[in-house]
Amino acid sequence: MRITCPICGERDMREFTYRGAALPTPPLEADVETWVDHVHLRENAAGVLRELWQHTMGCGAWLVVTRNTITHEILDVVLAEEAGIGIPVAEEQP
Numbered sequence: 001m002r003i004t005c006p007i008c009g010e011r012d013m014r015e016f017t018y019r020g021a022a023l024p025t026p027p028l029e030a031d032v033e034t035w036v037d038h039v040h041l042r043e044n045a046a047g048v049l050r051e052l053w054q055h056t057m058g059c060g061a062w063l064v065v066t067r068n069t070i071t072h073e074i075l076d077v078v079l080a081e082e083a084g085i086g087i088p089v090a091e092e093q094p
């Protein structure tokens with residue numbers, strides 16, 4: 001499977017890391033159960049899904065990939081920030 005990074009162009013999928021479903025992030029004040037469900041539960045549905053991928057061996061960009069999980073056809077790739085999907089922020093090192 002090949003993914004077209006909007007910044008780097010078409011690359012082999014081994015350059016990317018799957019980061020889960022591209023779902024809206026719950027608000028910070030959401031209860032623990034909501035966050036546990038968001039982080040750990042996967043629907044793993046068959047068909048067209050929006051997934052969050054990171055170009056870890058390239059530019060590092062977070063991407064929303066719309067992919068058919070049955071055929072592996074990629075229908076769309078956009079930067080996560082353009083798709084309105086929040087991404088995790090690494091804590092600063094002291």
Ligand SMILES: [Zn+2]
Pocket residue numbers: 005006007008009055058059060061
């Ligand atoms: Zn890239």
